[in-house]
Amino acid sequence: MIRLERLRKAYPEFDMELDLAVEAGELVSVLGPSGSGKTTTLRLIAGFESIDAGRIVINGEDVTRLPPAGRHIGYVFQDYTLFPHMSVAQNVGYGLRIRRVEPARMRRRVDELLELMDLPGYGRRRVDTLSGGERQRVAIARALAVDPVLLLLDEPFSSIDEVLRRDLRREIVRLQRELGITVLFVTHSRQEALSISDRVAVLRQGRLVQYASPVELYRRPADEFVAGFVGEMSVVPHEGRTLILRPEQVSLSPVGPGAGEVLAESSVEATVQSRQFLGFAWLYELDSALGSLLAYDSRRYEPGAELIAVWSAGSELPNE
Secondary structure, eight states, rough: OEEEEEEEEEEEOOOOEEEEEOTOOOEEEEETTTSHHHHHHHHHHHTTSSSSOOOOOOEEEOOSSSOOSOOOOOEEOTOOOOOOOOHHHHHHHHHHHHHHHHHHHHHHHHHHHHHTTTTTOOOOGGGGGHHHHHHHHHHHHHHHOOOOOOEESSSTTSSHHHHHHHHHHHHHHHHHHHOOOEEEEESOOHHHHHHHHHEEEEEEEEEEEEEEEEHHHHHSSHHHHHHHSSSSOOOEEETTTEEEOGGGGGGOOOSSSSSSHHHOOOEEEEEEEEEEESSSSEEEEETTTTEEEEEEESSOOEEEOOOEEEOOOOOEOOOO
């Protein structure tokens, strides 16, 4: 289990204040806008930066003052940081060599990890001959070589194309489940965070805004910032409350004969302002008496079309 207890760090841009607990074997994503403290959180946990106050506890041990090598943490950087003058095997085995692991044992461990990362036979290759995805796999293998109790991933897919990102996301989930390792995963992508995580920590200006399961985060956001950050949404005033409506909660019907029967308490007349084709449906931006609304629909409506928007119960925002 990983615990950040009243962690504090002052920077010119913001002050970091964080309490966070990650259970053993969990995959937790850290999500937030640029400058929110995502990478800083990982660097503090890893020991690359010192904290001003608080404690970092890993599996019951206070590691706050330990150097990075004493924390049993694997770290995968955004830019890989592979050694260009070393072979793949030398890169993967670097941490083991620093720890003076016996050569035969080190070779076995490197071969095991290359097999695990679907890179068998790559040991003698130069890293500059590898694709971006292969380099990322090598970086992950290197982080796993020292049998870390915690794996930190700092936006590991940011420089990889979308198809490969999807494949590597699956690999991370497979490895995490197969090895039972605890993973803290920093990402800008809400899709990544919601699709692979057990829980998601949303940061804003060095503060934890909400920490919940992906379903809880999406359906019951703590505030409008979280709601907008984790998905498309509309903010609707309704019966003295403020509701968050996701596009899939809004259905559309053309205005025409019998339209009056369609209108209900949770509905409003709306006009199509713009649309985007997403493949599975169109995303419509609508103008209404309640303000702007977003809705998915498989039918094609032209800008200016008059429609009736009906919504199911949305997420009620907490009172400020």
